[in-house]
Amino acid sequence: MSESSLQDVRAVNGGGSWFHRNQIAVTPWLFLAPGVLFFIFYVISPIFQSFNVSLYDWDGLGEAEYIGLQNYQDLYWEFVDRDAFFVSLKNNVIWLFLYLLAIPVGLMIALFLNQNVWGIRLYKSLFFFPFVISQVVVGLVFTWFYDPTFGLLNTIIGWVGLGPINVLGDERFVTYGIIAAGLWPQTAYCMILYLTGLNAVDPEQVEAGRLDGAKGWKMLWHVIIPQLKPATFIAFVVTIIGALRSFDLISIMTQGGPFGSSRVLAFYMFEVALSEYGFRMGYGAAIAVVLFLIMLCFIAYFLWSMWKEEKGAR
Amino acid sequence: MRSILKASIAALGLAAMTVGGTSASGQSLSGDLKIFLDTSNPAPRATMEAVIARFQANHPDLNIETTVIDREEYKTQIRNFLTANPPDVATWYAANRMRPYVEAGLFEDVSDLWDEPEIAENLASTKGAMTIDGKQWGVPYSYYQWGVYYRKDIYEELGLNEPSNWDEFKANCEAILASGRKCYTIGTKFLWTAGGWFDYLNMRTNGFDFHMQLAGGEVSWEDDRVRQTFANWRELIDMGGFIDNHQTYSWQEALPFMVNGDAVHYLMGNFAVAPLRDAGLTDDQLDFYQFPVITPGVALSEDAPTDTFHIPANAANKEAGREFLRFVVSADEQTEINNGNNLGQLPVNAMSSVDDDKFLNEGFAMLSSNSPGGVAQFWDRDAPAEMAKVSMEGFQEFMVKPDNLDRILGKLERARKRIYK
Numbered sequence: 001m002s003e004s005s006l007q008d009v010r011a012v013n014g015g016g017s018w019f020h021r022n023q024i025a026v027t028p029w030l031f032l033a034p035g036v037l038f039f040i041f042y043v044i045s046p047i048f049q050s051f052n053v054s055l056y057d058w059d060g061l062g063e064a065e066y067i068g069l070q071n072y073q074d075l076y077w078e079f080v081d082r083d084a085f086f087v088s089l090k091n092n093v094i095w096l097f098l099y100l101l102a103i104p105v106g107l108m109i110a111l112f113l114n115q116n117v118w119g120i121r122l123y124k125s126l127f128f129f130p131f132v133i134s135q136v137v138v139g140l141v142f143t144w145f146y147d148p149t150f151g152l153l154n155t156i157i158g159w160v161g162l163g164p165i166n167v168l169g170d171e172r173f174v175t176y177g178i179i180a181a182g183l184w185p186q187t188a189y190c191m192i193l194y195l196t197g198l199n200a201v202d203p204e205q206v207e208a209g210r211l212d213g214a215k216g217w218k219m220l221w222h223v224i225i226p227q228l229k230p231a232t233f234i235a236f237v238v239t240i241i242g243a244l245r246s247f248d249l250i251s252i253m254t255q256g257g258p259f260g261s262s263r264v265l266a267f268y269m270f271e272v273a274l275s276e277y278g279f280r281m282g283y284g285a286a287i288a289v290v291l292f293l294i295m296l297c298f299i300a301y302f303l304w305s306m307w308k309e310e311k312g313a314r
Numbered sequence: 315m316r317s318i319l320k321a322s323i324a325a326l327g328l329a330a331m332t333v334g335g336t337s338a339s340g341q342s343l344s345g346d347l348k349i350f351l352d353t354s355n356p357a358p359r360a361t362m363e364a365v366i367a368r369f370q371a372n373h374p375d376l377n378i379e380t381t382v383i384d385r386e387e388y389k390t391q392i393r394n395f396l397t398a399n400p401p402d403v404a405t406w407y408a409a410n411r412m413r414p415y416v417e418a419g420l421f422e423d424v425s426d427l428w429d430e431p432e433i434a435e436n437l438a439s440t441k442g443a444m445t446i447d448g449k450q451w452g453v454p455y456s457y458y459q460w461g462v463y464y465r466k467d468i469y470e471e472l473g474l475n476e477p478s479n480w481d482e483f484k485a486n487c488e489a490i491l492a493s494g495r496k497c498y499t500i501g502t503k504f505l506w507t508a509g510g511w512f513d514y515l516n517m518r519t520n521g522f523d524f525h526m527q528l529a530g531g532e533v534s535w536e537d538d539r540v541r542q543t544f545a546n547w548r549e550l551i552d553m554g555g556f557i558d559n560h561q562t563y564s565w566q567e568a569l570p571f572m573v574n575g576d577a578v579h580y581l582m583g584n585f586a587v588a589p590l591r592d593a594g595l596t597d598d599q600l601d602f603y604q605f606p607v608i609t610p611g612v613a614l615s616e617d618a619p620t621d622t623f624h625i626p627a628n629a630a631n632k633e634a635g636r637e638f639l640r641f642v643v644s645a646d647e648q649t650e651i652n653n654g655n656n657l658g659q660l661p662v663n664a665m666s667s668v669d670d671d672k673f674l675n676e677g678f679a680m681l682s683s684n685s686p687g688g689v690a691q692f693w694d695r696d697a698p699a700e701m702a703k704v705s706m707e708g709f710q711e712f713m714v715k716p717d718n719l720d721r722i723l724g725k726l727e728r729a730r731k732r733i734y735k
Contacts, residue, residue, distance in 0.1 A: 060393055061418035074732070083725065148559040169562040169714075257503060258561040259711035276389045277694070277703035279414060 047292065054285035060273070064282070071286035084260050085287070088268040091175050092244070092294070095264060098179045099186060099243035103235050106190025107228075111220075113191070114198045124195065131188035139252030142181035143168065168254050171261035178249050178262060186242055190235040197231030198224075233305070240298050244291070265291040344375040347634040348401035351380065352388035357588075361656035369641050376634055396420040400626035402635040405455075408443035408620040409691040410529070410698055412451055415624075421451045422625040422632060427639060436664045437643060439682075443620050443691060452624035453639045456652055458584040458659040459677030460510060460617040460692075465578045466601040468495070476603040480518075480546070483606045487555045490578050497555040499577035500713075501563030508709035509693035509702070510581055513617050516543045518608035522615035522687035529696040531734030535726040544723075546608060548716050561714055569593065581605070583619065587673050588658060602676050604684060615687030616680065619695060620662070704729040 019026065054071055058064035078085035113124050130138065145152050148166035157163040167177035201224060209223040225232070247266045250256060256263040256271060263271070265287055271277075273284025353362045359382055370378050381401070383391055392406065396415060406412055415421045427433055428441065428450040440454045469475070469486075472493055477483040487497040502508045517525045520539045527533045528540065550556065557577050560568065566589065571577040573593040580586060590600055604614065623642055625635040641647060648661035653669035660668060660678055668678045681689060694702035708722040 059414055059418070061397065061414055061420065081725075081728075148562060166559045166562060169559050255503060257505075257707075257710065258714060259707050271703075274390060276386070277699040279699055 056282045058281040059279040088263045095243040102186040110194035130185040135248040174262040197228045350401040350404040400628040402629040411695040454620045454662040456659045457620040480608040496577040499571040501568035505706035514605045521612045613687030616685040
């Protein structure tokens with residue numbers, strides 16, 4: 001209220017230029033401008049460029065030839081024939097669902113570590129450790145772990161008379177094997193989110209719950225978890241994003257193999273457009289568009305729930 | 315500060331004057347020469363740096379700038395630097411592998427170099443691999459043979475001889491399997507190793523010309539002749555000849571099987587010899603033979619991938635680039651860079667001498683006198699990139715699941731119709 005009256009005063013006085021008169025309305029936009037410009041230039045415009053490129057047949061070097069929706073039609077036929085695109089899409093769905101396991105497991109570990117015993121800080125940091133090391137290292141460690149001849153996994157299951165299995169060489173297991181490797185750091189990430197969330201749990205509510213006779217699962221489900229809602233939301237967001245861009249582990253561990261059975265959309269896109277043998281920019285862009293549309297569902301959901309939260313808070 | 319600035323301006327002016335002076339006289343080379351190399355492994359890198367140092371000594375006014383890029387990275391980066399920031403000389407590969415860049419007009423036509431008698435006469439054997447649309451687009455600097463490397467000591471222990479035909483090849487394998495070893499080591503994680511097996515099986519079954527027609531998309535993948543190749547391959551697979559779990563290994567990870575004596579053969583390029591020797595195999599334990607005849611009467615042909623130098627079409631100093639190409643292929647340089655202390659490969663210049671190495675000598679003899687059918691580059695250099703990728707994935711799947719053959723061939727046939735148009 002006072003702001004507008006101040007402006008009015010200035011306007012009456014006829015004080016200064018247009019900028020001076022509209023200073024308060026303009027300033028936030030000026031501060032936002034660099035961010036907005038970069039966002040438009042590096043995020044929004046590439047999205048539309050991808051749409052555009054996906055309508056062309058282009059090797060990235062020569063002339064691009066307009067082919068309409070041909071690339072999408074090819075994708076459709078690959079889907080129908082259960083070819084590479086089908087496999088990638090299927091694997092993406094598997095990734096999305098199984099990767100979410102990181103959330104409950106992370107919560108469990110967080111609850112387990114949320115106690116005051118001697119040396120708990122050390123245990124916490126040990127559990128957090130896998131998130132600190134690079135995905136490339138995680139991939140290599142698990143590749144050796146799964147190795148069919150000298151890997152630890154086959155030694156261990158050998159003790160109970162099973163195996164040997166070649167996890168990364170068998171098209172039935174390979175995706176699950178890579179997801180397991182991805183869950184290791186992702187669980188640690190969710191755990192740290194929940195640990196900070198647990199610090200913010202109101203002890204009075206826990207006390208009140210205890211007086212009402214709640215304990216164990218009931219306490220967890222009705223008192224603790226509702227209070228962890230912000231942490232759960234963030235854990236959900238980062239896990240979904242992590243599942244959709246599961247590129248590095250696949251690249252390190254299998255290169256999409258054996259015979260393409262561990263590809264996901266992101267890797268397939270890279271392969272057809274940018275890898276050693278990839279010269280189909282248009283086709284890669286079409287895959288990127290499909291991946292974007294999948295992500296858009298989640299982005300819309302995230303934005304919607306954040307908007308709802310903001311409205312509720314008001 | 316000001317004096318430094320002044321001094322450097324003066325130096326620049328001086329440099330500009332000398333540049334102007336020498337180029338006007340047209341005697342020696344000057345200016346900048348930017349060279350991009352993919353020879354990132356230690357030995358090739360040192361070799362190339364030595365070559366450039368010698369070239370520099372001949373042309374002291376030339377300011378040479380060398381950039382070495384990781385060999386695998388290079389394969390994707392070349393697209394960017396050829397269009398955006400081209401060097402004056404760049405390494406690459408022969409045959410179809412250079413086609414995308416030739417068709418996009420990114421490589422300089424160097425047919426004029428190939429008209430010079432020095433090159434025309436001495437490099438005739440590799441001219442075909444450098445030719446697209448009747449023009450030459452670069453020069454080779456090295457090539458190497460492929461073939462069967464095997465453990466001689468195990469052959470002696472089992473009383474086997476180098477096979478000369480398919481039946482002996484299989485009989486040897488039976489004997490090796492009976493002794494509790496595997497016949498062939500291979501790591502197909504990166505797919506191309508399976509392409510080598512396909513090259514040889516198809517060239518021996520159907521001949522060089524058919525193989526090239528297949529690479530060129532002129533023959534159906536569901537053709538009976540292609541099926542015959544796979545049927546031959548399947549005999550080895552059903553026998554259990556290949557090591558287990560090869561789809562999880564790179565070619566380097568497959569080496570220990572041979573070193574430890576768990577597998578006896580390796581169908582590979584000559585570059586496998588160095589790591590095998592480093593791992594402790596002596597020349598008494600390691601030997602080489604040409605892939606045996608499968609269909610009698612089919613002329614033998616070989617894989618001999620050629621590494622090349624090119625001048626990008628947008629290069630700034632093409633004059634110096636051409637001079638460097640002339641220098642690299644000269645007889646003396648070829649002898650030097652391909653000897654056992656450097657690349658350990660075969661020189662492309664007919665006037666060069668091959669280093670006195672058992673494997674180089676055998677390979678040279680094989681390629682020059684016992685490959686009447688022709689010399690192929692390699693599957694992923696002869697076939698277009700997309701087809702190579704799809705097909706090598708199919709080869710890998712076939713080696714793991716030979717029963718899927720019909721589905722694989724159907725998929726390759728669909729890919730062929732799409733890729734070659």
